[in-house]
Ligand SMILES: [Zn+2]
């Protein structure tokens with residue numbers, strides 16, 4: 730945990746070679762020191778978010794495995810600041826904001842997973858979402874995370890259809906989820922001619938986990954032995970928390 734905090738400080742200090750001024754992703758108001766996406770007033774709140782223990786098991790955010798696996802993520806996807814940040818990531822981000830989260834995420838991934846990955850891939854966004862926002866946030870996040878981890882970013886999944894998923898229950902989602910994606914077969918094969926053995930699968934948010942599960946299963950069906958997921962924010966396992974997407 731400490732090292733993620735240090736990384737925030739480090740990123741803040743070194744700057745991200747930004748050209749245009751940016752406003753804080755938390756308050757949306759203050760311009761950011763060194764043009765980094767979080768202002769001095771909000772940095773304390775952001776540190777606290779990175780440090781909030783699991784509301785179910787009480788363990789540190791990097792040690793919670795309530796969902797059965799140790800998912801690398803930065804903060805809980807809960808109402809308030811976290812929803813605001815993810816809203817910005819989905820609809821209003823630029824590469825520097827994504828890079829900020831990617832550098833932190835890469836750090837947490839390295840804390841959790843000592844064994845390196847051969848490639849990074851991502852859950853593609855719906856075409857409609859890409860048209861509306863002008864980008865695919867998971868793809869950008871995967872590209873920047875891959876850069877930080879010094880491995881290639883490869884598009885391995887294709888997305889079909891456009892039916893709204895938000896209103897379905899977790900089990901309903903699982904049934905239909907696999908049909909929404911397919912694997913780009915040529916891209917799961919590494920230069921060795923064999924499928925990649927160990928791949929990092931990136932998305933912005935994990936709510937029920939159904940999408941990540943379905944896509945991991947598809948990739949494993951194509952011969953990838955280990956698919957490990959990482960997201961910016963994860964919905965805590967607790968009744969009453971919102972599950973949005
Ligand atoms: Zn702020």
Ligand SMILES: [Zn+2]
Pocket residue numbers: 783784785786787788793794795
């Ligand atoms: Zn937990």
